[in-house]
Amino acid sequence: MAQQPPEAPGVRSRRFWSLRPRSDRDAGDAITSNFLLHAMPAKVSNASMAWTYSFWLGTITAALFLLLVLSGLPLLFLYVPSVERAYQSVKDIEYVVSFGKWLRAVHRVAAHGMVIAVVFHLARVFFTGAYKNGVGRNQHREWNWVIGVVLLLLTLFLSFTGYLLPWDQLAFWAVTVGTNIASAIPWVGPSVRELLIGGREIEQATLIRFYVLHIVVLPGAVAALFGYHMWRVRKDGGLARADREEQLETPRTVPPTPTKTYTLLGVARGTAPTVTAKTLIAADTTVNAVPDLVRRALIATLGTIALISILAVFIASPLEEPANPLITPNPAKAPWYFLWLQEIVTDTTIHLGSFTINGAFIGGVILPGLLIGVLTLWPWLDRSPREATGEWFHPARRTQNLVFIVVMVAILLLTYIGMEMRGPYWEFFWPWETWPSLPSRI
Numbered sequence: 001m002a003q004q005p006p007e008a009p010g011v012r013s014r015r016f017w018s019l020r021p022r023s024d025r026d027a028g029d030a031i032t033s034n035f036l037l038h039a040m041p042a043k044v045s046n047a048s049m050a051w052t053y054s055f056w057l058g059t060i061t062a063a064l065f066l067l068l069v070l071s072g073l074p075l076l077f078l079y080v081p082s083v084e085r086a087y088q089s090v091k092d093i094e095y096v097v098s099f100g101k102w103l104r105a106v107h108r109v110a111a112h113g114m115v116i117a118v119v120f121h122l123a124r125v126f127f128t129g130a131y132k133n134g135v136g137r138n139q140h141r142e143w144n145w146v147i148g149v150v151l152l153l154l155t156l157f158l159s160f161t162g163y164l165l166p167w168d169q170l171a172f173w174a175v176t177v178g179t180n181i182a183s184a185i186p187w188v189g190p191s192v193r194e195l196l197i198g199g200r201e202i203e204q205a206t207l208i209r210f211y212v213l214h215i216v217v218l219p220g221a222v223a224a225l226f227g228y229h230m231w232r233v234r235k236d237g238g239l240a241r242a243d244r245e246e247q248l249e250t251p252r253t254v255p256p257t258p259t260k261t262y263t264l265l266g267v268a269r270g271t272a273p274t275v276t277a278k279t280l281i282a283a284d285t286t287v288n289a290v291p292d293l294v295r296r297a298l299i300a301t302l303g304t305i306a307l308i309s310i311l312a313v314f315i316a317s318p319l320e321e322p323a324n325p326l327i328t329p330n331p332a333k334a335p336w337y338f339l340w341l342q343e344i345v346t347d348t349t350i351h352l353g354s355f356t357i358n359g360a361f362i363g364g365v366i367l368p369g370l371l372i373g374v375l376t377l378w379p380w381l382d383r384s385p386r387e388a389t390g391e392w393f394h395p396a397r398r399t400q401n402l403v404f405i406v407v408m409v410a411i412l413l414l415t416y417i418g419m420e421m422r423g424p425y426w427e428f429f430w431p432w433e434t435w436p437s438l439p440s441r442i
Helices: 009-014 025-033 056-079 086-096 100-127 141-161 169-182 189-196 204-236 240-248 289-314 336-347 359-381 394-420
Strands: 043-045 253-254 258-263 266-271 275-278 286-288 350-352 355-357
Touching: 009 355, 025 286, 025 289, 043 289, 056 086, 056 100, 056 204, 056 289, 086 100, 100 141, 100 289, 100 394, 141 169, 141 204, 141 336, 141 359, 169 189, 169 336, 189 204, 286 289, 336 359, 336 394
Parallel strands: none
Antiparallel strands: 043 286, 253 275, 258 266, 350 355
């Protein structure tokens, strides 16, 4: 058998030209010739690449969503969406399937992590004023902010629909509490709840409805809106930090480069025209997306997957007794990301003799509805100057940043109270107080 001649070093290196481009043209070709990388710009400003500006929270959120899909696929084949077999199938995943306990823990930790990452990402965009348009032409960052708010709501609903699937006491009553808040809407509340759970009681129709929403409808909507979200970032000129840097920079003269022109009479030597440009577009203020941006995105993605995989070893997914509508846990609590709503419902329920102020309507519908409405419309309400775009805690936005922080701290405080300080009969207990013993179940 004839021996193949060895490859030339140049041929071998060309196989990896898209990973290790040797020139700006190679870097640009790597973007245009790759389906996944095509959404990235050819060059990125150095300021946008800083870890401390965006903390790469958008990339981390995308990595968590990818991990949810990858960990959810095997669970999809092992889970049985039936009220008679759902609990047992989850129990088999926990104790029979190899690495099933870890796989379920990965899915659960990633789901909670995605909720936290989306909230942090939204807060980062707010504090940096990144929803404001900068100096670029045809920017519409305010609409991308609206898409971000919708993605936050879809993420919460995606986690909420998955909460019911284990069909244990924790899941059943958490969903019961959560859907009961929706029924407080005047006139249409009961109809909204029936539409959500597929009837008047949480049963087989509810499980199938939540199952389809969790594995098909909501992931598809999140993926589609995420793709549009990233496309809009590209169309708006990248991160708002680049606009901030362009406003700070002053024009400078680019040194002329020697050139030569071939004519019929010989070679005409001279220099290129002198160009005055913003330093933002100069070579020393930008880097190629390949490999610099790709490398950092991979670090954020692989680091997120590794962290969740390690946490899943130590944080097990809970699995309580099978769901029983006849036995109500005391206290019955909503999922942790809705506990602040449950606490507001309790605090706004006021009894004045025979008259009762409906806390479920005020705290579960009016206040969160106003909060979401103001949050969605804020880019049009913000009157801070354009110079506040892309800068952390700009002085011109001090008041609105302070209000945002107060609201966030209040939500965290209410969540902690609902999680740790609400005991039997939803009574308030300090952390050092002992809960009263309850009568044993018969």
